[in-house]
Amino acid sequence: MPLLFAIGATLLALGVTAIDESLDTSLRLPFLFSGGPEGARALLAAIITSMISFTGLVFSITVVVLQLTSSQFSPRVLRSFLEDRFNQVALGVFVATFVYGLVVLRSVRGTAQVDPFVPQFAVALAFVLVLVSVLVFLSYINHIAQSIRAATILSNISDETRALIDDRFPADSQPEPWLSAGDGPSRVISAEDPGVVEWIDDTALARAAERAEVSIEMLRAVGEFVATGAPLARVHGRAQFDDGRLHATVRVGRERTMDQDVGFGLRQLVDIAERALSPGVNDPTTAVQALDHLHDIVRRLATRALPPRQRVTDEGRLLLSVPQPDFADYLALAFDEIAHWGRDSPRIERRIEIALRDLEVAARPEHRGAVTDAIARHRCAAPSSTLDALSPSDSGLR
Known part of the structure; x- marks a missing residue:
């Protein structure tokens, strides 16, 4: 499932940046990113770094949970954790946000003075995906804590x-x-x-x-x-x-x-x-x-x-x-x-x-x-x- 999320994020990024190139975004709508190429690159770089850290943290927590469950309960119950849809979705969201940020970053061109292009819709959507990832991460912590209870x-x-x-x-x-x-x-x-x-x-x-x-x-x-x-x-x-x-x-x-x-x-x-x-x-x-x-x-x-x-x-x-x-x-x-x-x-x-x-x-x-x-x-x-x-x-x- 994380692979499907990554593919979807790539297609979404390509589609949104294509829309950015075809539309006039000079109106500076309030929900759009209004910075220049340097600011867009800095924001996307921060998103990419944080998402890869989130993904590594989720992977580490999952491995610890699998080890704990195997030793305390039974190796045969690992099947339910590996098939848990929420865990797969959480990892997929973080991977998707990371991949989306990478694809959008490569479409940012020029500088503030020389041929600038900032995909404003795409950068704004990257920020939204970060907020979604934070909510998913908080839900993941609660879900994983509940899932390792014996009951x-x-x-x-x-x-x-x-x-x-x-x-x-x-x-x-x-x-x-x-x-x-x-x-x-x-x-x-x-x-x-x-x-x-x-x-x-x-x-x-x-x-x-x-x-x-x-x-x-x-x-x-x-x-x-x-x-x-x-x-x-x-x-x-x-x-x-x-x-x-x-x-x-x-x-x-x-x-x-x-x-x-x-x-x-x-x-x-x-x-x-x-x-x-x-x-x-x-x-x-x-x-x-x-x-x-x-x-x-x-x-x-x-x-x-x-x-x-x-x-x-x-x-x-x-x-x-x-x-x-x-x-x-x-x-x-x-x-x-x-x-x-x-x-x-x-x-x-x-x-x-x-x-x-x-x-x-x-x-x-x-x-x-x-x-x-x-x-x-x-x-x-x-x-x-x-x-x-x-x-x-x-x-x-x-």
């Missing part, structure tokens, strides 16, 4: 995960049976490059399978690592299928993303909680905050059907099957590791017990068995005399 980071990750759940598992979804591709002839398609399966285009891949009259069984779920040459998918059927179509619809990248991976949202929250429980940080309150969000997310999963990720024809023939975690996997991911590292903290044990008791009541019948197993794993089999599953409260230890 903000946890809320952003949780909101993104909830939105993905609503997209992948709508509230009105119904349970569906798992269909098998059968035991007929098949062949395996291997991965071309190593990486994590980030995204699968179900629609395009199912359409390609229907045209080729085959059934495609993905062997790696979204969020799972696959090595070069390792099995990626199995094609069932006697017809020929172009491997390139599968590779074009399955994106393998460097790291997990939140495009289709609900588990990655849980993983980030769990990592933050585990880091908070480490002896070097020793911040159980942040771990409890992470558990609050995990409780809400898993409860949302517990109250919804999680149909298999499959595509079939109108006649019921299986076209595409993509493996995905079931509710028990999500539940274990959310609580097992935190329970292990927080076993010496009464607050953590109590918060996990409250979450599991609530899930036991709220879960759909097909998910309740997984919750019962989790309660047994966490030694919560006997009802606590101080907890009401219908109205859980841990206010005593928060």
